[in-house]
Amino acid sequence: GTPPEGVEPVIRIKAPLDGNIIFDDGIKGEICISASEVDDFVIARAGGVPTYNFVVAIDDALMGLTDVIRGDDHLYNTPKQIVVYEALGFDMPKFYHVAMINNEQGKKLSKRDGATDVMEYKTLGYLPEALLNFLVRLGWSHGDQEIFSVEEMIELFDPKDINKSSSNYNLDKLLWLNAHYIKNSSNNKLAQMLKDFGVDIENHDKLELLLDATKERGKTLVELANQINLILNAPAEYNPKASKKAFKGTAREYLEEFANMLKNWDSTLHTPPEYHAVIDKFVADKEIGFGKIGQPLRVSLLGAMTGSGLDEIMAILGVDETINRIQKAIEFIDNRD
Incomplete structure (x- = not known):
């Protein structure tokens, strides 16, 4: 029918009136939410734009996702998404809700602590493999091993081994890992990456010697670029x-x-x-x-x-x-x- 004048209708999904919504979280164990806590939530706004909990469930289902690993700030979105899965007859994925990352003082991570756009880490001179290694170790471990290649991560990672407690962001650890990957990268690879930092030494006749002399001293590509420029550019002034x-x-x-x-x-x-x-x-x-x-x-x-x-x-x-x-x-x- 026609909505009353001045009312912009939305579309809601009918949620259960009684009982519990129960699911087994791969990290937190069995989660039981009373159906009374899940209202008939909006799945499409007045303008026809679908809402997050509606589209994310459909998107995951259509992509055939079997495991959903995400921060535990999404824990209470899960019952709503389960309502969508069941209403549309989709297979239910396995959910894993990871404890949030804290700063070094154990408090909520902020931009000041390092919570920034992932591409900003590239600008700061971090290698992708270092950042990936750092992130995987924040909430997961395999014995005492600290350095993991991508191949090892794929082989060894099991979401069942994700830590239940929060991990702390540690910049010194990230710098240590980044320095390791810089030292162990080929000189040709480093020469390519350094172009993004204004250093073009790909055709330098002392390429190998130049990088062998400097990559032990650079914890980031920014620092490495500075060390190289320090040598290649005659001092304009003296400290x-x-x-x-x-x-x-x-x-x-x-x-x-x-x-x-x-x-x-x-x-x-x-x-x-x-x-x-x-x-x-x-x-x-x-x-x-x-x-x-x-x-x-x-x-x-x-x-x-x-x-x-x-x-x-x-x-x-x-x-x-x-x-x-x-x-x-x-x-x-x-x-x-």
Whole structure:
């Protein structure tokens, strides 16, 4: 019939009037909800738009889903969805309601704690396999194993083993896993991924050496990109604190003499061990500690006290660029003094 004037009708589904709606949750066990708690809920709004509990049940059924694993904030949606399943004669899936993830203090997770769009983790430099490994371990375990390949997850995962209690989000754990996957990724794969972070080294003649020298130091692809740029881009300025500490006393003299030793070395230098031999000889000849040349050399090459091994850095830069950066550091010292 025609609805009364000013009334926008909706479509409701008839729910049971008495008894209980019972289902076996794979994590929480038997759940019993009184039918009186489930009203004749709306399945289509006035404009004809279907509601969540109606369409999700139909969507899952038509896709042939046998297991529904979701957060326990959906636990009380399940009785309504069961009403839809039974009304339409669909096979009932197995339900698993996982305890929600808390922050490190055991409280509800918020955006400030890391609850963000999953694609944001890509922007932050996390690898897909690291994030997947992290997520699967938040509510599930297999002995004491921490690292799982995708193949192992598929083989070992059983929803019956999902933890009943809430898990805590731990950023340090995620960073540890991400560092592991970065270290164990092929250099060619890393070179491809680094393009998204403004670093294109795919055709760099020192690709292998460059990534071998830096990927141990990057917990994320953002950090790895920064480490690579630190080497490839000559310092535009020197960290004030680092330069004050490194460019003092005999630093200028030693830098000049070290540059001359590199220039006049009796064989062509290519590998980190060959550059290390130069440093060893310089230290031995001068009868000084490594830091006397190591600190001013590092700040000359990178502009800071951080970074990869000096022998690796010089092997990547080559003799000419190494000497060029040393000479610029000497000019800086002269102008400062």
